[in-house]
Amino acid sequence: MHPPSDTRRGRSKGHAEGRTAWSRVFSSADLPPRQRRARRRHFLVYLVTVLFCVWWIRSADWETLRDAFFEPEIFREQFPEVLTQAARNTLWFTLLGFSGGLTLGLFLALMRFSDMRLYRWAASVFVEVVRGLPALLTIFLVGYGIPLAFDVRIPGIYGPGAFSLAIVSSAYIAETIRAGIEAVPKGQMEAARSLGMPRGVSMTFIVLPQAFRIVIPPLTNELVLLLKDTSLLYALGTTDQTRELIKFGRDEMTEKFNVTPLIVVGLVYLVITLPLTRVAAWLERRARLSRE
Amino acid sequence: MFGRKNLGDDGGGSGKSGEREKENPREQNREAHRQGKEDLSLLSSDQVFSPETSSVVHLIELRKLFGDLVVLDRVNLSVQAGEVVCVIGASGAGKSVLLRCVNGLEIPTTGSVRIHGEDLSSPSCDIDQVRRRVGMVFQQFNLFPHLTVLGNVAIAQRKVLRRSRGEAEEVAMKVLGRVGLAEKVGEYPGVLSGGQQQRVAIARALAMQPDIMLFDEATSALDPELVGEVLSVMRDLAAEGMTMMVVTHEMGFARQAADRVVFLQGGVIREEGPPAQVLDAPLHERTQQFLRRVLSR
Numbered sequence A: 001m002h003p004p005s006d007t008r009r010g011r012s013k014g015h016a017e018g019r020t021a022w023s024r025v026f027s028s029a030d031l032p033p034r035q036r037r038a039r040r041r042h043f044l045v046y047l048v049t050v051l052f053c054v055w056w057i058r059s060a061d062w063e064t065l066r067d068a069f070f071e072p073e074i075f076r077e078q079f080p081e082v083l084t085q086a087a088r089n090t091l092w093f094t095l096l097g098f099s100g101g102l103t104l105g106l107f108l109a110l111m112r113f114s115d116m117r118l119y120r121w122a123a124s125v126f127v128e129v130v131r132g133l134p135a136l137l138t139i140f141l142v143g144y145g146i147p148l149a150f151d152v153r154i155p156g157i158y159g160p161g162a163f164s165l166a167i168v169s170s171a172y173i174a175e176t177i178r179a180g181i182e183a184v185p186k187g188q189m190e191a192a193r194s195l196g197m198p199r200g201v202s203m204t205f206i207v208l209p210q211a212f213r214i215v216i217p218p219l220t221n222e223l224v225l226l227l228k229d230t231s232l233l234y235a236l237g238t239t240d241q242t243r244e245l246i247k248f249g250r251d252e253m254t255e256k257f258n259v260t261p262l263i264v265v266g267l268v269y270l271v272i273t274l275p276l277t278r279v280a281a282w283l284e285r286r287a288r289l290s291r292e
Numbered sequence B: 001m002f003g004r005k006n007l008g009d010d011g012g013g014s015g016k017s018g019e020r021e022k023e024n025p026r027e028q029n030r031e032a033h034r035q036g037k038e039d040l041s042l043l044s045s046d047q048v049f050s051p052e053t054s055s056v057v058h059l060i061e062l063r064k065l066f067g068d069l070v071v072l073d074r075v076n077l078s079v080q081a082g083e084v085v086c087v088i089g090a091s092g093a094g095k096s097v098l099l100r101c102v103n104g105l106e107i108p109t110t111g112s113v114r115i116h117g118e119d120l121s122s123p124s125c126d127i128d129q130v131r132r133r134v135g136m137v138f139q140q141f142n143l144f145p146h147l148t149v150l151g152n153v154a155i156a157q158r159k160v161l162r163r164s165r166g167e168a169e170e171v172a173m174k175v176l177g178r179v180g181l182a183e184k185v186g187e188y189p190g191v192l193s194g195g196q197q198q199r200v201a202i203a204r205a206l207a208m209q210p211d212i213m214l215f216d217e218a219t220s221a222l223d224p225e226l227v228g229e230v231l232s233v234m235r236d237l238a239a240e241g242m243t244m245m246v247v248t249h250e251m252g253f254a255r256q257a258a259d260r261v262v263f264l265q266g267g268v269i270r271e272e273g274p275p276a277q278v279l280d281a282p283l284h285e286r287t288q289q290f291l292r293r294v295l296s297r
Helices: A002-026 A033-059 A062-069 A072-077 A081-111 A117-132 A135-150 A159-183 A186-194 A199-236 A245-256 A260-291 B025-036 B095-102 B127-132 B149-159 B165-178 B194-206 B224-239 B251-257 B275-280 B285-295
Strands: B057-066 B069-079 B084-088 B110-115 B134-137 B212-216 B243-247 B260-265 B268-273
Touching (some): A072 A260, A081 A117, A081 A159, A081 A199, A081 A245, A081 A260, A135 A159, A159 A199, A186 B127, A199 A245, A199 A260, B057 B095, B069 B095, B069 B268, B084 B095, B095 B243, B127 B134, B134 B194, B149 B165, B165 B194, B194 B224, B224 B243, B251 B285, B260 B275, B260 B285, B268 B275
Parallel strands (some): B084 B243, B134 B212, B212 B243
Antiparallel strands (some): B057 B069, B057 B110
């Protein structure tokens, strides 16, 4: 009769000791009951997640994976071409495409505020069509269609690619800028007009500077999207001169029978995009603070 | 040519109905100038109004519809040079729309708006040209937040009057000094109090050397303790002979500074006359009701 009760007492004593050690680590003893319960629940969730991850990672075939995806020899071989050629081309395409898209997008956005119905109509048709089509299709249509239709060659080695990217991005940028213009209070235009400033002058010096301040964060995101869309330019055919990152990675991959080049390319993309998105987030935060 | 409702009786406060025909309104107006409005220091010489100038603003049979809603109905009103006209009435009476018709921010459905005799609806009228001479102050200030106080006051001078930067800023400094904000020139509007912002907005309009100033509930968005500083700037302007149309709920201001008070109700001018008459001895029942409500607050 007695021994079991002893053991029970002993066990409960051990349990209590464990609990004190426990609460010392997590210092939940001095917390109110509800938070203590939440603490315990969180701990359980973390524990299960970590266990699952460990199991998952251990179950992967790292040997094979490393051979296929991370061959140090091949990794080294990608440099410096991946930077001096592929990344350089990607950045050029992005830069040219974005400048073109920004210019065209600004015009489209302003057309949507025109007092001439034809302009408004034309701009919205263009924007809706381009936004409604997959970027790949637009690039294809613009890159091949325009030279065929008008018997012109878009000049420059970056010309055709940059131009079709500009068309694609202009539609999205136009919508972004339009939203920015609409976000500027109506009173701003009225105040400018009431001082005798003509519509165009009011737009240029009063509304647009404020609108651009509002749309800088979304425009940065637009830039990142465009950077990734350069990968679609393979549709226009590339030479060694104009190979951008993805095309470069794919070529290397077929040549080496190994996925490592794509990993390298992916890392290069991240090196470019991560700082950009961080900057966008920072700008957004700053814009929000200045408005408050 | 002044129309039936033209009232030049701003000098004497004769206390008669607004329908009274005047023998010679110009003469009356000149009287007003002589009596209390000799100090024109704020205004440059080209703004000293010669008595020969006829009405600055002339509204004829003005009607404004928003869809089926009649906002203004057959409004006739003219404002003489140097006159201060306060427009009062409940919200929704059409006061703001009336004022916005004067500088073309709203386009009347029928009827005409004449500024110095020029019809705003005529195809040959350059509205930007007219607006240079018509300053407007808004309820929400509408300062340009991306420009400094100096930039706010200078930009229209530079882009519209083609003044050089130096010249525009010199004028800006002068008008900002007038409204008591000379030391705030480098600040952005966002850091100023509402009263200061509104004074910058007044300076911004004054920098264009307008012939007439429109005030659209200029103090309604202000905290009560900031109303005074703006009203005092407006009173100074009135005392210096600026032609003003003031939409306001400040009956004290109307009583002190106005030459004429116009009571608007349901888009119709119900009553107009010197403040002593309209505010203290209103003839119309609607006016009495409105004033009871406003003054009992």
